[in-house]
Amino acid sequence: MAEQPGFGFMEPFALRGPFPSGAPAIFIDQVARLGQECGLISCVGRDDFGTMNIERLRQDGVDVSAIQVSADHATGSAFVRYRPDGERDFVYNIRNAACGQTQLTDDAFRLLDDARHFHVMGSSLFSFRIIHAATTALRRVKENGGTISFDPNIRKEMLDIPEMRAAMEMMLQYCDIFLPSGPELMMLTEANTEDDAVREILGLGVKEIVVKRGSRGASYYSADQTLHLPPFMAEEIDPTGAGDCFGATFVTCRLQGHMPEQSLRYANASGALAVSVRGPMEGVSTFQQLDAVIAQAVGVA
Numbered sequence: 001m002a003e004q005p006g007f008g009f010m011e012p013f014a015l016r017g018p019f020p021s022g023a024p025a026i027f028i029d030q031v032a033r034l035g036q037e038c039g040l041i042s043c044v045g046r047d048d049f050g051t052m053n054i055e056r057l058r059q060d061g062v063d064v065s066a067i068q069v070s071a072d073h074a075t076g077s078a079f080v081r082y083r084p085d086g087e088r089d090f091v092y093n094i095r096n097a098a099c100g101q102t103q104l105t106d107d108a109f110r111l112l113d114d115a116r117h118f119h120v121m122g123s124s125l126f127s128f129r130i131i132h133a134a135t136t137a138l139r140r141v142k143e144n145g146g147t148i149s150f151d152p153n154i155r156k157e158m159l160d161i162p163e164m165r166a167a168m169e170m171m172l173q174y175c176d177i178f179l180p181s182g183p184e185l186m187m188l189t190e191a192n193t194e195d196d197a198v199r200e201i202l203g204l205g206v207k208e209i210v211v212k213r214g215s216r217g218a219s220y221y222s223a224d225q226t227l228h229l230p231p232f233m234a235e236e237i238d239p240t241g242a243g244d245c246f247g248a249t250f251v252t253c254r255l256q257g258h259m260p261e262q263s264l265r266y267a268n269a270s271g272a273l274a275v276s277v278r279g280p281m282e283g284v285s286t287f288q289q290l291d292a293v294i295a296q297a298v299g300v301a
């Protein structure tokens with residue numbers, strides 16, 4: 001992560017890191033922090049970045065048995081620099097890194113057969129190999145009676161990968177919970193308004209749509225309920241990873257039987273805590289921390 005804001009990576013400047021990261025890893029780490037049994041299917045290189053990620057996830061309670069270690073590829077990495085307006089520029093070393101080698105090993109199938117839910121990050125769908133693995137995995141979980149969630153997590157740097165859009169449209173057909181950020185709600189539809197997009201997506205069979213709205217909070221839509229919740233107060237230090245923590249918290253709450261409104265409240269608290277800490281995976285929270293944020297806000301109101 002660049003220490004100071006600016007545009008792109010065209011001159012030398014101070015960077016801070018490495019941080020354990022990657023949208024799927026942040027998501028699953030947040031799930032584990034909430035005490036939910038969970039695992040990640042991925043691949044890292046035989047290098048310090050890979051070891052750091054695996055050890056961090058293991059320590060937080062994630063099943064890492066389906067994370068392969070490649071001898072031939074380095075761990076995926078990303079460089080991020082905030083622009084003065086809060087937008088971000090990235091340099092990615094992902095497609096040709098170890099994560100691009102992710103396969104459904106026997107360990108992965110064991111994990112899938114134990115799972116009642118499977119989450120897909122759209123930003124992972126960068127090659128036919130991964131798209132095939134993700135589709136196979138989600139079919140397996142669905143066949144076993146499980147549910148699917150999908151966060152498109154579209155980055156402008158990835159939009160020129162042609163197979164990604166088709167894969168994302170397919171994920172939309174399959175998922176039970178759809179977790180777009182603001183404009184992503186409309187990106188995969190024909191709609192020109194949010195209301196039309198919601199109708200179109202619910203019409204596909206998606207049961208719940210949760211829209212992340214950054215510092216404006218979040219919304220929830222199902223066939224019979226619409227909710228808009230304001231954000232919790234937070235000092236925005238580093239918003240990277242907030243959406244992943246938010247999504248992980250919402251999905252975990254729903255799986256644990258919380259109603260949509262309480263799940264959305266917990267997710268908002270999770271996002272608020274995530275933005276207030278520097279480092280993409282450093283802002284994950286326990287239920288105790290989320291309860292404290294919610295109680296404090298009630299106290300203020």
Ligand code: ATP
Nearest residue numbers: 181212213214215217231241242243244268271272
């Ligand atoms: P990323 O993909 O980088 O993780 P995102 O675009 O998917 O981010 P955001 O909408 O930025 O996700 O943030 C997710 C949630 O975190 C928001 O819906 C909100 O609940 C919370 N959040 C984000 N920014 C703030 C903020 N400045 N103050 C309070 N809460 C915030």
Ligand code: MG
Nearest residue numbers: 153181243244
């Ligand atoms: Mg996101």
